[in-house]
Amino acid sequence: MIINNWYVAAQSSDVVDFPYRTRMLSCDFVLFRNNDKNIVCLSDVCCHRGGSLGRGACLNGRVQCPYHGWEFGSDGRVELIPSLGPDAKIPRRARVDSYPVEERYGLVWVFLGDMPEAERPALPELLPEYGDETTWRMTRLQRDWNVHWGRLKENLADASHLFLVHSFGKHLSPEMEIFPVEETEWGVRIPQTYGQKPDENSQTAVNAPKAKVQRDKSSVLIEISVIGMIQKNTQLMSSGYNQIIWNALTPIDETHTRHYNLHFRNFQMDAKHDESMKKTIDWGLQEDADVIDFLQPPMTPRNFSDEMFIEPDGPEKAYREKALKLGRELGTIDWRRKRDIAMEKTLVIPSPARREGGSWLHDTVPLL
Template structure:
C-alpha cells in the first residue's frame, strides 16, 4: 500500500453528523465536519488511552473522545481535557495526526502521508463531465471487495476476461485484439476499438429508449492513474450512446478494498433509469468478484515471474510496474511487518505535521525501502 497519496474516504454527502469511522491503509480514521461544515480527518486513536474518536461526538469545532471527553480540533491538537478543568495547561504532546482533506467529484479525499503541500501529487482533473447535468446523467455506487487493491485494479484494466466472466461480454470473441499501453507519469492509457455489443446482450444499455440504427465500431478509452487510485473507462459507441465509468479504489487494508463508482450516460437521462443502471453495474461487479476474490496469492506475487504473463496481459503488467514505481517514489507500507507490530501498538499513517518533528505518542507504520 502506498502512502503520500490522495484516497477517497467517503461520498461527501454521506458525512454529516455524527463523525464517521473510516478504515484506510489498515489504519482507522475519524472523519467529521466542523461547525462551519468543513470536513476534517484525524487519526482515530485517542492519544490519552486509545479511545476511538469516531465513536465520540462533535462538540463545537472539535471531536470529543467518548472515553474521558478530550476534545480535538481539526488540526489534531487537544483543546480541552474536561476532567482536568480549565486551569491546567494542555501538554503539547496531546495531539493526534491530522490529514489534509479536499472535496472533489462528490467525494472526500484525504491525503495520507507526511509530504508538505508543495511536494504532494495532484489529484487528476480527468472527470470533466462531473457536474455537466445537461449532457450527462450520473449515478453512483459503493462496494467493498474482499480483494487486494492491486488485484482489483488489474481486473479493471483486464479485457481478456470479459468474454468469459461477464454476461455483457458474451458477444465478444475469445481471441482479443491487443492494444498498446501508453505509460504516463502516474499511470497508463489504452485506446481500444470494439464492435459494439448487441443492445440485447448488454444489461447496461438494456433499457435504451431507441436502439441504434447500425452497429459500427465503438471506441473504449481506458485510463488508470495511481494518484487517487483512479480508473476511467470511457465508451464512445457508434450509436451515440456513450458512457463513462469512473472507478476509485481505496485500500481498506492489504486484503480489502472500498470501491466508489461514478457512472455517466448520455442516454436515458431521466432519474427513473438510475436504479436499473446501478443494478446492472452491480451485477457486472458481482461477476468480477466471483472470480477475483478467489485469486491467490491474495497479494500480488513478490516477483513478476511468479505469474505467467502473456501478450494479452500488457495492461496488467504495466499496472503492476507502475504500482512498483509510484510506490518507491511516494512510500510503501511494509504490510507484513505492520501485521506483526499492530498486535500490541497503535500504528498511524504519518501526517504532514510529523515531517516537522515533535514528540508523538503513536508510532508511524513501517515502510519498505524505496
C-alpha cells in the same frame, strides 16, 4: 499499500453531524465537520489511552473522545482536557495526526502521508464530465470487496476476462486486439478504437431511445491512475450510446477494498432507470467477485515471475509496474512488520505536521 497518496475516505454525504469512522491502509480514521463546515480527517486513536474518536461526538467544531472527553481540533491538537479544567495548559504531545482533505465529485479525498503540499502528487483531473447533467445521467455506487486492492485494480484493467466472466460480454470474441499502452505521470492509458458495427441486439440498443450522434468507429479509453487509485473507462460507441465507468479504490487492509463507482450514461436519462442501471453494474461486479475472491495468493505478487503474463495482459502488467514504481517513490507499508507491532502499539500513517518535528505519542507505520 502506498502512502503519500490520495484516497477516497467517504461520500461527502456520510459526514454530517456526528463523527464518521473509517479504516484505510489498515489504520483507523475519523472524519467530522468543523465550525466552518469543512471536513477534517484525524487519526482515530486517542493519544490519551486509545479511545476511538470515531465513536465519540462532535462538539464545538471539534471531535470528543468517548472515553474521558478530550476534545481534538482540526489540526489534531487537544484543545480541552475536562479532568484538568478549562484553563489547564495542554501538553504539547497531546495531539493526533491530521490529514489534508479535498472534496471532489461528492467524495471526500484524504491525503494519507507526510509530504508537504509543494511535493504532493496532485490528484489527476480525470472526470471533466462530472456535473454535466445535459449530456450525462450519473449514478453512484459503493461496494466492499474481500480482495486485495491490486487484484481488484488489475481486474478493472483486464479486458481478456470479459467474454467468459460477464453476461454482458458473451457476444465478445475471446481473441484480443492488442493496443499500445501509454505511460503517464500518474499511471497508464490505453486508447482503443473498434471498427465493428453497433450491435443491434444488445440490451442497451434495444431499450434505448434512438441515439442522436452516431460514429463510424467505437472508441474505448481506459485510464488507470495509481494517484487516487482511479480507473476510468470511457466508451463512445458507434451506435451513439455512450457510457463512462469511473472507479476509485481504497484499501481497507491487505485483503479488503472499498470501491466507489460513478457511472455516466447518455441514454435512459430519466431517473426512473437509475435503480435498474445500478443493479446491472452491481451484477457485473458480482460476476468479477465470484472469480477474484478466489485468486491465489490473495495479494498481488511483487515478483512478475510468480505469474505468467502474455501479450493481452499488457494493461495489467503496465499498471502493476507503475504501481510498484510509484510505491517505491511515495512509500509502501511493510505489512508484515506492521502486523507484528500493531497488536500492542498504535501505528499511524505519518501526517505532514510530522515533518515539522516535535514529539508524537504514536509511532508511524514501518515502510519497505
